[in-house]
Amino acid sequence: MTSEYEFMLKFRLPDANVDPQRFVKALAEAGCDDATVGVGQRGRIALDFAREAETALDAVVSAVRAVKQAIPGAELVEASPDLVGLTDVADLVGCTRQNIRKLMVSNPATFPPAVHEGTQSLWHLRQVLAWFRDTQKRLIDPVLIDISDVTMKLNIANESRQLRSAGLPKDIEALFS
Secondary structure (H helix, E strand, O other): OOEEEEEEEEEEOOOOOOOHHHHHHHHHHOOOOOEEEEOOOOOEEEEEEEEEEOOHHHHHHHHHHHHHHHOOOOEEEEEEOOEEOHHHHHHHHOOOHHHHHHHHHHOOOOOOOOOEOOOOOEEEHHHHHHHHHHHOOOOOOHHHHHHHHHHHHHHHHHHHHHHHHHOOOHHHHHOOO
């Protein structure tokens, strides 16, 4: 059985000086006709997909492959939904930002740790959705959980690949052993 997965992929173009608009036709021909193409930032292109597939992984993998076929040398920068703030979470689970903050503050031992803490803290959506499903017994769309799981793993794998190519000092690696 197939489901419709909604996600966004952002790519760095192989030549930042090329007008990204020139790739729109090639993207449609490569199978990205289920995406809205954004060409606002120089040297970048974003595709907002609504793709039917058996699994979230199938949807994302086929989309990335199609983009790379249409734009040889394109480099994946980010996949979403993944990193979210409290307002994003509130919108997705249907309550106020203040309610989400209250839940976060009153459940410090179980609420997922932020990826970035600051004025605008960020979390991996997958972890927050699982927390709401498992500890708050909220009904969370399994399709959203699946796609956020795949995009989180894709982003982490992309960062890991970049780290490996930059070289990770053993002293830093040892901190997480």
